[in-house]
Amino acid sequence: MPQSSLQAAYHPDRVLYPMKRTNPKDAPDPGWVRITWDEAYSTMAENYQELIDKYGGETIMMMSGTSRCWCMGAYGVFPLLFQSPNRVTPYQVCKGPRHFATLMQSSYAFSWQATVDKPRVMVRWGGSTEMSNYDDSCRMTVDSAKEADAFITVDPRLSNLGRESTIWQHLYPQTDGALALSWIHVVIENKLYDELFVKRWTDAPFLVCEEMGPTPGPMGAKMQAGFFQTMTRLVCESDLKEDGSPFRLMCWDAIQNSRALDTLVGITGNWDTPAGNRGGTTSFLRTIDVNFGGNVNMGGMGLNVQCVERPGEVEYDPVFNIKLHEAMGRPFSDDPKNPYPTEEEYCDWFVRASGMTWKQMVEKFQKDGWWDCKAMTLKSLEGDPEGWLDAGGTWGLYRRYQLGMLRPDKKPGLTTPTGKLEIWSTVMETFYTDETDPLYNADEKYHDDPDYAGVEGHARDILPDWRPAPLGRAAAPEMEAEYPFICNTGRRIPVYFHSEHRQLPWCREQWPVPRIEMHPADAEKVGVKQGDWVWIENENGKIRQVVDLYEGIEPGVVNCEHQWWYPELNQMGHGFELSGVNCLVYRDVRDRHSASSYLRAYPVKVYKATPENSPFNNPVPCGEDGKEIITAGNDPRLKEWAVLNYGEGE
Structure with missing residues (x-):
């Protein structure tokens, strides 16, 4: 739903300017006031440096979401800036293992x-x-x-x-x-x-x-x-x-x-x-630079060109990183003559192997369309200097372990x-x-x-090996009596990406509430039907989701949706604890080699949510003030989110 990206960019609740808290963190009103970017950078630099001087860089922990192009400062530059290894990324539950x-x-x-x-x-x-x-x-x-x-x-x-x-x-x-x-x-x-x-x-x-x-x-x-x-x-x-x-x-x-x-x-x-x-197969852009180039796996490379105006005073993420380095007095680049590049210079540096500036590449892309990566590789093999092979392009080449293209020493073999x-x-x-x-x-x-x-x-x-999962039926049969279902999580939801987009009205209209898939035979056993709110509970807590009957899973297995929160609830955490299935995950059980979380095959019980067993006598999750979450596409709060905000009252 590409139209929804406009609602994300210009959402009325998006923070468009630097804001500073003026009241203590435990105050009911944080007292946010608008400040300039100069004041924001200097304030951050002063406070970060104070912590580093007092406790060392390790006192700073960085957290970043999944790799949505530019929002990856915590992955790369911040550990170097703060000299801290303490960063949290979603790698261990994504591509990491x-x-x-x-x-x-x-x-x-x-x-x-x-x-x-x-x-x-x-x-x-x-x-x-x-x-x-x-x-x-x-x-x-x-x-x-x-x-x-x-x-x-x-x-x-x-x-x-x-x-x-x-x-x-x-x-x-x-x-x-x-x-x-x-x-x-x-x-x-x-x-x-x-x-x-x-x-x-x-x-x-x-x-x-x-x-x-x-x-x-x-x-x-x-x-x-x-x-x-x-x-x-x-x-x-x-x-x-x-x-x-x-x-x-x-x-x-x-x-x-x-x-x-x-x-x-x-x-x-x-x-x-x-x-x-x-x-990974690439164009002249390295894998780490792919945020600049469109996906090359289908054999074409485009460019991630800004196509909408930035609302308010929103900064480009790499520019934020550069200016924070400058405020802390630490060079961002390794060029002593230009330690703090501009946005244009930063983009030029990433595409330097093309022989063009970023502006020139954008003009060529908008005029001629996508580059054919395989054709550019073949140009190199034919001796054409315009080819990308010498700059790292590998698209269209196979069995690269025979060609010495995988190892740093350029010898045949794997790494x-x-x-x-x-x-x-x-x-x-x-x-x-x-x-x-x-x-x-x-x-x-x-x-x-x-x-x-x-x-x-x-x-x-x-050697590659398999042993029964520690909380599965084979390894923990004693848990079955109290927790008769095995819970799976993590399936894709077509209109959402992990925790993103619950605040976008067009998406929320399509999929307003979290669903737990149950086999009809299991639903009959526990006395629930399609559309009922149910409690899903184990030793770690309990949450609520809506029953969705589905014969495409085995009896005894339930499939819960992950990463739900409710932006309509004006409270700390926005109600993630009401339906977020990660609240049920066993935190002391991890993959022994990579520490990946145990997100599948853990025991739960499921029972109907009723007025008698639900807060505010309401089976539907509610905020701390008793107000229900959005449960249908005709909720008037969705229309409030549909009013786009471009900044300065536009």
């Missing part, structure tokens, strides 16, 4: 699917890319599924596109790793693997040699690609400080699931191949210490020994477990 897994096992972020090439057999595992946030994934997914000889969907939930599958594997939540390893077993037993790739580009041949034990040495391995130092550092129990983090590291593995899938892709000959899984796809991970081997294994040392019950103790147990982390 599969990026970390491929980083330690093959090459960083080689988990994307080739978008233009059409696979004969398309496997979509645990996602709804037909309505994802990536610009080209939706059309590509539908086209690829339609044109494939076979389309396989692996998902606990039957999605709209999943209905068109040749095979729908409706696995039980949190058994992905077991299924992936089973597929690997079938591939090996039936000799369906790509023998040349397995022999030349994986460490599999080293795993079947007689009388060959684990590779010795504290930092990597000696194999054909030579000796390379492992730089990755994994979390250990010894990292936890007294009175510090309460997280206990459990054996539920987003990392191990991703490693199993990466292994499956590799041994079947689909690693960085046409129609296979790919690492692991051995230069191979490491089914036996030397990174895991380096940091998880019997002496350092956090789980083994933390719980003595594992010392007598023949599947875990000694080298055999240690090897379960070195």
Whole structure:
């Protein structure tokens, strides 16, 4: 719904000018007053510096949302500005696990699917890319599924596109790793693997040699690609400080699931191949610069050109970063002659490899349209200086591990210490020994477990592995009596992106309230029907969502929507605790390798919300003043949000 972006840009509640609090934080009225940008920058710089001088930069924690183009100061420049490692990003519940897994096992972020090439057999595992946030994934997914000889969907939930599958594997939540390893077993037993790739580009041949034990040495391995130092550092129990983090590291593995899938892709000959899984392919812009260039995965590159006027005194995010550096007296750029570039100079620097200024590129783009990335790569191969290959463009090139395009030393191979796809991970081997294994040392019950103790147990982390989720039915059957449902979360909602857009009237009209999907048989058991508000509860709390009957999930499993809040409630937190499913997440259970949150397959109970068991005698969530949230598209508050505000009373 592109029109909704106008409502986001010019929303009447958007802050258009720097504002300063004049009353204490516990006062009912914060006393916001408008100030100039100069005063805002100087005030921030003074207060930040005071904290740094008194406590050190580590006292400052930065938080940033997901990668919506420019709002990523917390990812990059602020840790350097404040000299603080304490930043919070959504990486560990987004691309992080599969990026970390491929980083330690093959090459960083080689988990994307080739978008233009059409696979004969398309496997979509645990996602709804037909309505994802990536610009080209939706059309590509539908086209690829339609044109494939076979389309396989692996998902606990039957999605709209999943209905068109040749095979729908409706696995039980949190058994992905077991299924992936089973597929690997079938591939090996039936000799369906790509023998040349397995022999030349994986460490599999080293795993079947007689009388060959684990590779010795504290930092990597000696194999054909030579000796390379492992730089990755994994979390250990010894990292936890007294009175510090309460997280206990459990054996539920987003990392191990991703490693199993990466292994499956590799041994079947689909690693960085046409129609296979790919690492990022770029134009002359590096991956880190992609905020300037439009999505290049479909073979074309555009530019993210400002197309609406900024309301009020809203600053461009990179300009904010530059001016805060200037206010704190710290150079932003590494050019001593120009430590604080202007907005135009900043944009020129990012596109310098094109040989044009930002203004020139914008004019060319608006005149000629998108660049054909493959054509620009071919120009380079033909010796045309206008090509992008020398500037980093890689679109249209495959099997880049054979071309020396993945490694910093330009040698053939993957970016692991051995230069191979490491089914036996030397990174895991380096940091998880019997002496350092956090789980083994933390719980003595594992010392007598023949599947875990000694080298055999240690090897379960070195190789892709699966163990039952710690709160699933197999691992925690005692919880079923009180909490009979397994809760899944995180599915895509077509009109929202995670926590965004609940304040946009056109979106909220389409999807006014959060929904919990239940199988009709389960709804009948607990006495609820379509449209009822219900309580979803476990040991961590309880929330309310609306029943949506759906036969596309297994009985005993419910599917809750995530990241709900109510901007119409004028109170701290805007009522996220009323329906936000993350309130039910077990905070002390994390992936032991990457600390990813346990967002799937946790136990809950569901029962009808009634006047007797609801605050204000109202099953519908209400604010602290008893006023109901917006529940329908005809709520007059949506019309108030539809009045666009351009600043200065416009």
